[in-house]
Amino acid sequence: MPNTGDMRLVLNKAGAAQTASVVFQTGWSGRAEFGLSGDEDWRVKVSHDGVAWYPAFDVGRFSGKTTFRQQLTIDGANFLLNGDIWTTAQITVAADNSWGQ
DSSP, X not given: OTTSSOOOOOOOOSSTTSEEEEEEEETTEEEEEEEEESSSSEEEEEESSSSSEEEEEEEOTTTOOEXXXXXXXXXXXXXXXXXXXXXXXXXXXXXXOGGGO
């Protein structure tokens, strides 16, 4: 927006099934990507070779719900959860491999 001090990078898709994303590469081979990849949910995925891609997490467009697609590892002595500091916690993980189909 001119003269506002704001700056935005806009990636506009032609349709819901298209892709608007940012790809990070090494030697012209993709290693990480985030954006709207083939639908309207915001996703993050990574690759070790640019061929096999592993989804890290996505954020649902209708709910804003974040779904972690791989094992979630929390590293460190403490982490913040709902404004309270916890040193231990139990995390229940539901098996959902529908993303790979």
